Amino acid sequence: MAAPDAPAAARPQLPPARPKGRPPRRSGNSAALLLIAPSIVFMTLLFGWPMVSGILQAFGGPEGLTTANFSRMVQDPYFWSSVGNTLLLIVVMIPIQFVLALAMALLIRAKPRGSSAYFYIWAIPLAVSDLAAGLVWLTVFTDRGYLNSLLASFGLDPVSWLAYDNYPSMFGAVLIAEVWRATSLVFVIVVAGLQSIPKDYEEAAGVFGANFWSRLWHVTLPLLRPSLQTALILRTILAFQTFAVALALTGQNFPLVVGETYRWYTGLQDPNVASALALVVMAVSMVTAVGYLKLLRDQSEAPR
Amino acid sequence: MSHATTSQATEPAARPGPEVDRRPLARRRRNRILLQAACILITLFMALPIYLIALAAMSSRQSLQKFPLSFIPDNFSTETMQTFLQSTGILGGLINSVQVGVFTLVLSLIVGVPAGYAVARFAFRGRDPYQLFLLFTRALPIVVLSVPLAQLFLQTGLYDSVLAVVLLHTALALPTTILITASVFLGVPRDVEEAARIFGCSPLQAFLKVVMPMAVPGIAAASIFTFVMSWNEVLGASILTLNQRTLPAQVLSSLAESPLAYRFAGGFLLVLPALVFIFFMRRYLTNMWGSTIR
Numbered sequence: 001m002a003a004p005d006a007p008a009a010a011r012p013q014l015p016p017a018r019p020k021g022r023p024p025r026r027s028g029n030s031a032a033l034l035l036i037a038p039s040i041v042f043m044t045l046l047f048g049w050p051m052v053s054g055i056l057q058a059f060g061g062p063e064g065l066t067t068a069n070f071s072r073m074v075q076d077p078y079f080w081s082s083v084g085n086t087l088l089l090i091v092v093m094i095p096i097q098f099v100l101a102l103a104m105a106l107l108i109r110a111k112p113r114g115s116s117a118y119f120y121i122w123a124i125p126l127a128v129s130d131l132a133a134g135l136v137w138l139t140v141f142t143d144r145g146y147l148n149s150l151l152a153s154f155g156l157d158p159v160s161w162l163a164y165d166n167y168p169s170m171f172g173a174v175l176i177a178e179v180w181r182a183t184s185l186v187f188v189i190v191v192a193g194l195q196s197i198p199k200d201y202e203e204a205a206g207v208f209g210a211n212f213w214s215r216l217w218h219v220t221l222p223l224l225r226p227s228l229q230t231a232l233i234l235r236t237i238l239a240f241q242t243f244a245v246a247l248a249l250t251g252q253n254f255p256l257v258v259g260e261t262y263r264w265y266t267g268l269q270d271p272n273v274a275s276a277l278a279l280v281v282m283a284v285s286m287v288t289a290v291g292y293l294k295l296l297r298d299q300s301e302a303p304r
Numbered sequence: 305m306s307h308a309t310t311s312q313a314t315e316p317a318a319r320p321g322p323e324v325d326r327r328p329l330a331r332r333r334r335n336r337i338l339l340q341a342a343c344i345l346i347t348l349f350m351a352l353p354i355y356l357i358a359l360a361a362m363s364s365r366q367s368l369q370k371f372p373l374s375f376i377p378d379n380f381s382t383e384t385m386q387t388f389l390q391s392t393g394i395l396g397g398l399i400n401s402v403q404v405g406v407f408t409l410v411l412s413l414i415v416g417v418p419a420g421y422a423v424a425r426f427a428f429r430g431r432d433p434y435q436l437f438l439l440f441t442r443a444l445p446i447v448v449l450s451v452p453l454a455q456l457f458l459q460t461g462l463y464d465s466v467l468a469v470v471l472l473h474t475a476l477a478l479p480t481t482i483l484i485t486a487s488v489f490l491g492v493p494r495d496v497e498e499a500a501r502i503f504g505c506s507p508l509q510a511f512l513k514v515v516m517p518m519a520v521p522g523i524a525a526a527s528i529f530t531f532v533m534s535w536n537e538v539l540g541a542s543i544l545t546l547n548q549r550t551l552p553a554q555v556l557s558s559l560a561e562s563p564l565a566y567r568f569a570g571g572f573l574l575v576l577p578a579l580v581f582i583f584f585m586r587r588y589l590t591n592m593w594g595s596t597i598r
Contacts, residue, residue, distance in 0.1 A: 149373040188590060
């Protein structure tokens with residue numbers, strides 16, 4: 001911990017007098033490096049090393065570098081359906097989640113009676129894993145579950161919601177479970193974003209006669225852009241990683257890409273193809289994040 | 305009669321009032337009712353599934369066989385939960401999950417708190433690239449790390465141990481821990497630290513005796529999040545272990561061949577901590593996700 005003295009010792013020709021008032025922000029390079037060094041070593045070992053070996057593994061085979069793993073991956077009958085399902089789920093789910101989360105955040109901001117209880121209940125799924133969410137909704141959608149019990153009590157015939165040949169209802173079940181679980185994250189980020197917007201802007205717009213919708217569209221949403229951007233990138237990257245919801249609800253009937261990685265690794269015991277799939281997930285996540293950043297930045301600069 | 309005259313006298317003045325004024329009031333009341341209705345609707349959507357899985361997990365196996373299922377808790381029983389807890393690997397998985405969570409929390413604090421302090425207090429060279437690097441690692445999907453790590457751990461003999469999962473979870477939690485602790489330390493005024501130094505504390509003493517006590521609530525919040533992340537993480541834990549499964553990994557691996565009652569009980573046990581965590585964390589949630597995530 002001798003670091004703060006080090007610069008003085010290195011430059012003895014400077015007067016040792018203390019600067020007036022508050023000392024400048026310490027720029028102790030060596031102390032700081034000492035403090036962050038463990039984290040850098042740790043991250044290099046557990047991020048850098050696996051990344052490199054993952055790429056090697058994906059292109060690795062019995063005889064040197066090959067793309068055989070990727071062609072095996074593509075030829076697997078589940079691959080394209082898992083890609084299709086993942087993309088369809090994201091495209092349908094993200095808009096629903098954002099509209100719902102925004103509505104929830106605006107409701108909380110209107111401070112209804114009991115708003116802190118509402119906030120607590122609406123935030124609970126934030127700490128629920130996708131496996132648990134799948135199991136929770138299994139009680140609802142399974143053949144002899146609560147939804148069919150409800151239908152039966154109205155005298156209606158039960159429906160096998162999760163059956164292999166009933167794709168729309170299977171997709172709907174996974175979608176509802178994911179909307180239930182992951183909207184909370186967007187909700188909390190948007191609530192935080194709303195808190196940082198002064199009410200004056202909206203009140204000013206109200207004074208000039210703007211109704212609720214035009215205040216939302218022209219005042220609140222543009223000011224929320226940074227929060228929405230964060231939530232959108234985070235949510236999309238996390239959405240690509242969803243798999244246990246579908247596994248818990250439908251078994252293999254609704255394959256998702258990460259679920260396929262799991263199947264290739266644990267079921268089929270082929271780490272090379274599993275690595276290839278993992279690389280695809282990473283590439284798609286990165287491209288999406290960069291794409292969003294570019295898209296949102298272009299839009300924000302366009303009107304000016 | 306004087307009453308009548310006064311009321312008559314006030315009436316002409318009051319009469320145009322209600323006709324103009326009551327409509328916004330009624331609209332306001334209607335809006336309040338609509339607001340409550342919307343809130344209750346969303347609360348039903350969020351809370352009803354949790355109620356239903358609790359109901360299913362607290363029903364006897366026999367009453368789960370009935371159709372239609374009852375929506376009210378009329379035959380409370382711990383049979384389903386007991387059977388679940390006694391099935392192979394569950395108790396061990398529970399112990400492993402708690403161990404992994406606690407060790408992950410401790411390790412990520414040991415590595416993360418000094419780094420967070422450095423980010424908050426020093427303007428060192430490479431600070432911005434370092435922060436960017438942290439944000440980048442947070443965006444990496446877990447799958448990308450898990451599969452290669454499994455191979456590496458197989459070679460080094462770490463495979464299928466609590467430590468293997470702890471290392472993976474710490475790697476996942478560390479960026480968040482560093483960014484959150486940095487923002488916590490930014491909230492501790494530098495002046496108190498400098499005052500401690502003037503009164504003769506060493507930098508380490510000043511940190512431990514003055515800065516840490518002020519930062520503890522924020523750091524505790526960050527720790528709870530680390531634990532929740534570790535408790536919920538299922539893919540990496542399933543890939544890195546075979547016998548030393550964590551609870552979610554155990555539930556996932558026996559999903560296909562297990563009866564419905566087992567799955568309901570497992571789901572309920574996995575959801576239960578969320579109710580407690582979020583209750584204690586609800587004040588910190590917006591600070592945490594709002595300020596540090598960017």
